[in-house]
Amino acid sequence: MPLDDPRGLRLTGSAPAALDRYEAALDDVLSFHGDPIGGADAALATDPSLVSAHLLKAHVFAFSLHPGLLPKAAACLDAAEALAAEPRERTHAAAARAWLEGRVETARSAFANILDDHPRDLLALFFAHQADFFGADESALLGRPERALAAWPAGLTGRGYVEAMCAFGLEEAGRYAEAEAMARGALDANPRDAWAIHAVAHVMEMQGRDTEGIDWYAERRADWAEDCFFAVHNWWHWALYHVDRDDPTAALAIYDEGLAPHRRSITLNLCDAASLLWRLALGGHDTGDRFGALAAAFDEPAKRPCHVFNDVHAMLAFVGAGRRQRAAEHLAGLVSVAEGRDRHAEMLRMIGVPVARAFLDFADGRFAEAFGELERALPRAPLMTGSKAQRDVLEMTLIEAAIGAGEREAAARHLRARLTSKPESARIARDLRRCG
Ligand SMILES: [Fe+2]
Known part of the structure; x- marks a missing residue:
């Protein structure tokens, strides 16, 4: 019997307890915290037929862009493709397979097809955002999350993550004031949203607000440096302010600690x-x-x-x-x-x-x-x-x-x-x- 997620998506699977574990893993992905692979494995231990957990793992491995992890993505995709009963899930698998094989535009089109019908598919939106980033489509960095946000009822869980994606798209578009306001709003929903913390840091970097940037990371250190798989990149941003201040000693201290x-x-x-x-x-x-x-x-x-x-x-x-x-x-x-x-x-x-x-x-x-x-x-x-x-x-x-x-x-x-x-x-x- 299929399952329904909190945002109204139909998932292949059979155990509601596994869905809770999958939701926790998805939250880890979106906030860049914890252990999403371990979380997805826990969901699969409860329900091996939960296709979304296989897909989550496939996307995480595929989008790591780390050669040693790419074969793991292929194995997860094999499992997902064998089980997927929902057309949306099969399109997810096609997107990950295309990304893995270097067919970037095919992957992005597949994500677009999912999001046209299911704008509240957070897994698709998150990895589409990453595909737009690594696929060099600056306009989609903003356009895609903006469209999702328009379809997001106020109060429905996950909205903050969509706002964080919007914030980054706004920043890359040079709309710095809007980006910062949007990212700070996302942080109201979840102070540990590392993508939102990072979006504010980008605004400060582009505007040369070095002192503010240094303080920004120092004051929120527990929210991005601990148990966060996006920490290294945030350490890098922290060090950039010191580069701008021509302070190599401080920058190298950050390098030694975090990079x-x-x-x-x-x-x-x-x-x-x-x-x-x-x-x-x-x-x-x-x-x-x-x-x-x-x-x-x-x-x-x-x-x-x-x-x-x-x-x-x-x-x-x-x-x-x-x-x-x-x-x-x-x-x-x-x-x-x-x-x-x-x-x-x-x-x-x-x-x-x-x-x-x-x-x-x-x-x-x-x-x-x-x-x-x-x-x-x-x-x-x-x-x-x-x-x-x-x-x-x-x-x-x-x-x-x-x-x-x-x-x-x-x-x-x-x-x-x-x-x-x-x-x-x-x-x-x-x-x-x-x-x-
Ligand atoms: Fe960055």
Whole structure:
């Protein structure tokens, strides 16, 4: 006998007790806390036929973008596909399968089909939002949760999570005041909503509100740093304010506490670590032997490229560590993958390979080449995926390449534009002085 979830969705399954456990796991996914895989397993221990639990696990593994976890996603999908009695569930499985196979647009269309008929399918909305993020569709980051919100009755549980997604979409669209208000509203519903905490942090980053940002994370530390699988990225945001203040000591203290690679780091965690160390190194700051450990952690996942954002950050780690040969091998590997026909290959051709080559040129001291490559790549930066704050590493490198190439007026032009968004940035002010 099928089950009905609190938002009116019909689920394949037979034990109401399992549904409660699944709802707890879904809450973990949406708030980025706890152990959603363990929660879904607990639901399946009660009711192995609860397809949504298999789907939740499949999506979590598939969207980790971590090569070691992708086979687990495929196994969960096999289980879901064998059991799914609801058309909505079969479309979920199709979305995850497409994502896993690099058919990003097919995955996003499948999610859209689900949400057209079931706008309160939180599992679909959450992973569609992630697919829009990693699939480089900025307008959908806002449009999709906005449509869901319009179909969300006031008082129905889960609304805060939809607001948090809306807030991030508003932030990436540059609508900062609306984004902050929406995210703060979501936090009223759940102070531990790590996506909402992160949306406010993005607004502060883009507006150069460094002191507020530092306080924002310090005051809410228990809500994002404890038992939270989105913690590493929030540590990164916390450190960025210190980068802007040109305070490497504070930034590196955060790196050591929250970003340094460890046994359970996934590739996206390593990307945040590389991004931070690279920004500090660009500023002329000594990062000690941290790049070496980070490059070693990147070694294995970088051998199986699966996402352009990870691919270019692996290059940062290799060149940052001075591993010239490994960096050259990585570039050659990306060039080879770029000959494929899927979306990953296309994104590598459009942005990944030129940017990786620019980073290698920069590290080798070919500043004019790096500057030229990054100038050409910058208009296509959204294809690298990631947020505006994450992609900022491109312009920061471009500026340093311009200075190295003697193109000081070009560097100053970029720096003056940055200063209008971040008038209190000590780092930008210092770099401007270097331009004379
Ligand atoms: Fe972020």
